[in-house]
Amino acid sequence: MQHTLKTAAIGFFSGLLGAILFYLVIYNNSPNFEQASSTKDAEIFQNADFSSIKTLPDLKEASAISAPTVVFIKTISTGVQQVTWMDMFFGGHEQNYEVLGTGSGVIISPDGYIVTNNHVIKRAKSITVVHNKRNYEAKVVGTDPATDIALLKIEAEKLPAVRFASSQNLKVGEWVLAVGNPFNLNSTVTAGIVSAKGRKLDGNGQFPMESFIQTDAAINPGNSGGALVNDRGELVGINTAIYSKNGSYMGYGFAVPSDMVAKIVADLKNYGIVQKAFIGADVVEVTEEIAERLDLKSIRGVAIFALEEDASAAEAGLRRSDIILEINGVAIDSKSDYDEQMSYYRPGQEVRFKIERKGEPKEFKVKLTNIDGGSDVVKTDMLRSERLGASFESAPKHLKNKFNIENGVIISENAGGKLQGIEEEFIIISINDQPVSNPKQLIGLLENSRGRLIIRGYNLAGQEGVYSFTQR
Numbered sequence: 001m002q003h004t005l006k007t008a009a010i011g012f013f014s015g016l017l018g019a020i021l022f023y024l025v026i027y028n029n030s031p032n033f034e035q036a037s038s039t040k041d042a043e044i045f046q047n048a049d050f051s052s053i054k055t056l057p058d059l060k061e062a063s064a065i066s067a068p069t070v071v072f073i074k075t076i077s078t079g080v081q082q083v084t085w086m087d088m089f090f091g092g093h094e095q096n097y098e099v100l101g102t103g104s105g106v107i108i109s110p111d112g113y114i115v116t117n118n119h120v121i122k123r124a125k126s127i128t129v130v131h132n133k134r135n136y137e138a139k140v141v142g143t144d145p146a147t148d149i150a151l152l153k154i155e156a157e158k159l160p161a162v163r164f165a166s167s168q169n170l171k172v173g174e175w176v177l178a179v180g181n182p183f184n185l186n187s188t189v190t191a192g193i194v195s196a197k198g199r200k201l202d203g204n205g206q207f208p209m210e211s212f213i214q215t216d217a218a219i220n221p222g223n224s225g226g227a228l229v230n231d232r233g234e235l236v237g238i239n240t241a242i243y244s245k246n247g248s249y250m251g252y253g254f255a256v257p258s259d260m261v262a263k264i265v266a267d268l269k270n271y272g273i274v275q276k277a278f279i280g281a282d283v284v285e286v287t288e289e290i291a292e293r294l295d296l297k298s299i300r301g302v303a304i305f306a307l308e309e310d311a312s313a314a315e316a317g318l319r320r321s322d323i324i325l326e327i328n329g330v331a332i333d334s335k336s337d338y339d340e341q342m343s344y345y346r347p348g349q350e351v352r353f354k355i356e357r358k359g360e361p362k363e364f365k366v367k368l369t370n371i372d373g374g375s376d377v378v379k380t381d382m383l384r385s386e387r388l389g390a391s392f393e394s395a396p397k398h399l400k401n402k403f404n405i406e407n408g409v410i411i412s413e414n415a416g417g418k419l420q421g422i423e424e425e426f427i428i429i430s431i432n433d434q435p436v437s438n439p440k441q442l443i444g445l446l447e448n449s450r451g452r453l454i455i456r457g458y459n460l461a462g463q464e465g466v467y468s469f470t471q472r
Helices: 004-023 033-047 060-069 086-092 256-270 290-291 312-316 335-343 397-403 439-448
Strands: 070-082 094-107 115-118 125-133 135-136 139-144 149-153 175-180 186-197 211-216 227-230 235-243 252-257 282-285 302-307 322-329 348-356 360-367 383-386 391-396 411-416 429-430 451-458 462-470
Touching: 060 070, 060 175, 060 227, 094 125, 094 235, 115 235, 139 235, 139 256, 149 256, 175 235, 186 252, 186 335, 211 235, 211 290, 235 256, 252 256, 256 335, 282 335, 302 312, 302 335, 322 335, 360 451, 383 439, 391 439, 411 439, 429 439
Parallel strands: none
Antiparallel strands: 070 094, 070 125, 094 115, 115 149, 125 135, 139 149, 175 186, 175 227, 186 211, 211 252, 227 235, 235 252, 282 302, 302 322, 322 348, 348 360, 383 391, 391 411, 411 429, 429 451, 451 462
């Protein structure tokens, strides 16, 4: 017992001595963090010069200017499904159902022209625009699936219209606002910066356009077709896509540049179709491998790797392996730069190309053409059949040449009606072995025929397709 008490006493006094030594040697010499933060650091903070540090921008005015120009869009489209599996093979009853959709749009003129995304209104049989709690029926003026832009018109006057700014003057790092209606929440504004320009969405076949503005301003479902504006409330882009694994915002949003939107809108209003310019050459972005192969001094520009013999580029003097460095004085550093600059011009215009050939700079003037190689304005003969739930247009010359066919009609839009199962962009060349040459003829045959229908044609990959339907 005494031995135990002695051991306990020794342990107690040893611990007490250790605590005293720790206080005197270590704790008393440690920095006093509370004191440092409340006195010394405070003195440094008070004496610091913050005059050179820029404050965050005040975005209240930009929000107040732009928000009234953004509308809510509601759509109704028709889905079709076969009632039984036998109907899919032998024809029969079909069951229709309504599909509701939502999105955003931007008022670009006081008399009711509105820009949105093509995918927002695609296949819609009814489009309603909501602005200031009023509902307006909207009509489609025209669409451009390649850039996912659509132009609508409502009957209204004295509407607040957005001001356009040049997206070519927009700089990476600038503040921007995304204005739209995500998740049906009207007039939602989020802020961010321009993360990149000329962005290509790799692996994305939905939008062939390869020159998006990338932003980290939150863009969610329902923002599609909304406005991307600068810190002055001016339009710099139309919000179009997000990079996401779950369908919601994950830090990356993409917008079609405003300069491109302005040109598309003007074409749709004046011609009903976008006037796209070509030079008869295919280009590829210069990479390190290409630069080594062509013995280039720098890795920039785009290289011509294919040239049509009778096209305007060849006639002007351009050759295969030429490196395009500038278009009308604008530097071309990538394929997306090239595509964006070409999108600003129309057939018939003359453009200056600065190129490099075997290390020597050269300059050529090239007259731009339409897709068929001419300089005339392209017009569309697109017709829509509500009974068929599809839109059609005549096959252009270059596609007929490509597939060696004399006639054909393209399914430009298929809402899954009577022609359910046939892909969009399919070229119909005959119905029951009767050649079809224009949309009016095709619609008449399909709407008025009864019994078994055999539709033949080609998809854009050149694969022949045969479809069979029974119409009652």
